[in-house]
Amino acid sequence: MRSLAAIGVFALLIALVPAMVDSGYLLNAIIMTLYAALLGQAWNILGGFGGLFSFGHAVFFGTGAYAMAVLQVNFGWNAWVALPAAMVLGGAVGGFIGALSFRYGLRGSYFALVTLAFAEVFRVLANTFQFTGAGVGLMVPLKESALNMQFGKTGFLYLILSFLIAAQLVAWWIRHSRFGAWLQAVRDNEESASALGVDVFRVKMLAIVMAGMLMACGGAFYVQYLHYIDPHLAFGASVSVQALMAAIVGGIGSVWGPLVGAAALQLLGELTRNLMGDAPGINLIVYGVVLVLMVNFMPRGIVGLATRWKR
Amino acid sequence: MILQVRNISRSFGGLKAVQDVSLSVREGSISALIGPNGAGKTTLFAILSGFIKPDGGSVLFKGKDITGMPPHRICRLGMTRTFQLVQPFAAQTVRENIAVGAHLGIASRKAALAKAEEVARQVGLEEQLHKPAIDLTIAGRKRLELARAIATEPRLLLLDEVLAGLNPQEINEMLPVIRGIRDAGVTVLMIEHVMQAVMSLSEHARVLNNGSLIAEGAPVDIASNPLVIEAYLGHGTAERLRKAMEAAGAA
Numbered sequence: 001m002r003s004l005a006a007i008g009v010f011a012l013l014i015a016l017v018p019a020m021v022d023s024g025y026l027l028n029a030i031i032m033t034l035y036a037a038l039l040g041q042a043w044n045i046l047g048g049f050g051g052l053f054s055f056g057h058a059v060f061f062g063t064g065a066y067a068m069a070v071l072q073v074n075f076g077w078n079a080w081v082a083l084p085a086a087m088v089l090g091g092a093v094g095g096f097i098g099a100l101s102f103r104y105g106l107r108g109s110y111f112a113l114v115t116l117a118f119a120e121v122f123r124v125l126a127n128t129f130q131f132t133g134a135g136v137g138l139m140v141p142l143k144e145s146a147l148n149m150q151f152g153k154t155g156f157l158y159l160i161l162s163f164l165i166a167a168q169l170v171a172w173w174i175r176h177s178r179f180g181a182w183l184q185a186v187r188d189n190e191e192s193a194s195a196l197g198v199d200v201f202r203v204k205m206l207a208i209v210m211a212g213m214l215m216a217c218g219g220a221f222y223v224q225y226l227h228y229i230d231p232h233l234a235f236g237a238s239v240s241v242q243a244l245m246a247a248i249v250g251g252i253g254s255v256w257g258p259l260v261g262a263a264a265l266q267l268l269g270e271l272t273r274n275l276m277g278d279a280p281g282i283n284l285i286v287y288g289v290v291l292v293l294m295v296n297f298m299p300r301g302i303v304g305l306a307t308r309w310k311r
Numbered sequence: 312m313i314l315q316v317r318n319i320s321r322s323f324g325g326l327k328a329v330q331d332v333s334l335s336v337r338e339g340s341i342s343a344l345i346g347p348n349g350a351g352k353t354t355l356f357a358i359l360s361g362f363i364k365p366d367g368g369s370v371l372f373k374g375k376d377i378t379g380m381p382p383h384r385i386c387r388l389g390m391t392r393t394f395q396l397v398q399p400f401a402a403q404t405v406r407e408n409i410a411v412g413a414h415l416g417i418a419s420r421k422a423a424l425a426k427a428e429e430v431a432r433q434v435g436l437e438e439q440l441h442k443p444a445i446d447l448t449i450a451g452r453k454r455l456e457l458a459r460a461i462a463t464e465p466r467l468l469l470l471d472e473v474l475a476g477l478n479p480q481e482i483n484e485m486l487p488v489i490r491g492i493r494d495a496g497v498t499v500l501m502i503e504h505v506m507q508a509v510m511s512l513s514e515h516a517r518v519l520n521n522g523s524l525i526a527e528g529a530p531v532d533i534a535s536n537p538l539v540i541e542a543y544l545g546h547g548t549a550e551r552l553r554k555a556m557e558a559a560g561a562a
């Protein structure tokens with residue numbers, strides 16, 4: 001229960017930020033951190049708790065982003081109605097990829113490659129179809145109003161905070177439920193898990209559907225916040241990398257890992273920008289170096305290091 | 312009969328790992344399956360528990376045909392196995408490991424963890440509850456394997472060499488644990504190489520060799536069956552059996 005209270009305290013602290021900070025730059029940095037933490041948690045639920053490493057989480061992100069944009073622009077849906085639809089679609093794509101992969105017991109790098117391939121196929125499709133705006137992408141017209149889910153910085157901070165809190169609660173539930181025990185059992189040893197009565201296929205399916213929904217939620221937020229989506233932003237590798245980086249740097253399989261990782265990466269990003277300027281690709285190089293270092297020397301991430309010190 | 316196995320066969324390529332095996336297990340008993348390495352014992356267990364599909368034959372559990380059912384469904388019906396090569400959830404604690412088994416019948420996390428502690432006491436792991444499974448000794452891991460299986464509350468438990476790799480003292484500590492499981496109402500079918508254990512625990516034993524059942528009966532009769540000893544188990548085993556019998560007789 002203390003861990004649940006921690007989520008409440010965190011929500012409260014962030015909720016107080018706008019009262020104390022009025023730098024738009026800082027608010028934006030916090031919003032982007034919470035957003036990256038949401039993507040990281042969507043990755044963590046499948047990769048951290050389930051041991052199913054995805055290289056293509058962009059497929060869920062892009063599905064959510066495009067659903068949000070297409071439903072509003074082409075069909076005139078209200079954003080608040082489009083959001084749950086976008087999440088359901090993200091979950092459905094998760095279910096589809098899961099059914100194909102898990103039916104044949106794909107794991108490890110095979111599963112990672114399948115997710116990557118799906119993201120790439122979706123990118124090509126988005127580039128082709130007229131209703132997604134093809135290569136030009138889609139612009140969501142600016143009509144700032146809570147009714148349209150379009151806010152100022154403060155409003156968006158509250159929006160992404162509530163999305164992240166929902167994701168944190170899902171992670172907390174996984175950590176403290178039978179489903180979570182089953183998911184972690186499947187991650188650690190599939191044979192043992194099934195000998196103990198765990199329906200391995202079903203457990204993995206549920207995990208990928210939840211991951212897909214949360215990642216689609218991140219995509220939907222992106223569209224609302226930046227008003228624009230194109231095939232590369234939606235389904236390109238950088239969103240997939242952003243999601244897995246936050247989880248791996250922070251510590252996979254832990255409730256707070258993705259948030260800690262997202263904050264660390266945000267700081268690192270500010271630092272490199274200050275030291276080396278905005279040279280294109282510099283952040284990718286830094287990401288790569290950090291990832292190699294983390295995987296080799298801190299496989300349990302920052303959170304893992306902290307708990308080791310505590311002992 | 313809680314378990315009836317009828318004419319089960321399974322080949323791997325040209326190798327006939329299990330050939331036309333039929334046997335039945337009486338409810339409430341401890342019985343043994345013995346035989347030299349490579350005889351097909353583990354393969355037979357894998358078929359019974361749903362991990363491997365047989366080429367032919369059928370498995371009836373509590374009168375229900377379960378042939379070809381996946382392992383988790385067979386477990387839910389009340390039959391589970393342990394693994395000869397122990398397979399713990401390495402990163403998780405002993406308590407969390409056992410709780411996975413307990414969750415079969417218990418939805419609440421708290422209740423499952425409480426049940427895990429109770430089962431740990433039953434197998435003598437109560438001192439290690441908070442250790443990661445990977446930090447356990449071999450003997451500890453074997454107990455954990457047993458504990459997780461018991462936590463599912465099976466009607467029939469298949470034990471694949473739970474005594475292998477233990478020293479004589481550890482074996483002597485395990486025997487009452489296994490007897491206790493049976494006394495709690497669980498039928499036990501065990502693969503075992505430790506003859507002393509077979510003698511002292513089981514009332515019925517079967518011998519598998521090259522995939523076929525070649526003898527069946529009271530352990531003492533099997534141990535003295537010259538056909539079994541000389542033709543299938545070899546001279547070394549014959550000696551071990553005689554010693555074990557003397558030890559059992561003396562006890």
Ligand SMILES: Nc1ncnc2c1ncn2[C@@H]1O[C@H](COP(=O)(O)OP(=O)(O)O)[C@@H](O)[C@H]1O
Binds near residue numbers: 348353
């Ligand atoms: N999955 C498999 N693929 C190929 N051969 C196997 C497989 N599993 C077992 N075998 C072979 O089947 C035979 C029986 O093995 P096993 O059932 O493990 O014997 P036991 O448990 O009696 O020592 C051995 O020759 C083994 O090499």
Ligand SMILES: [Mg+2]
Binds near residue numbers: 352353354395
């Ligand atoms: Mg074996």
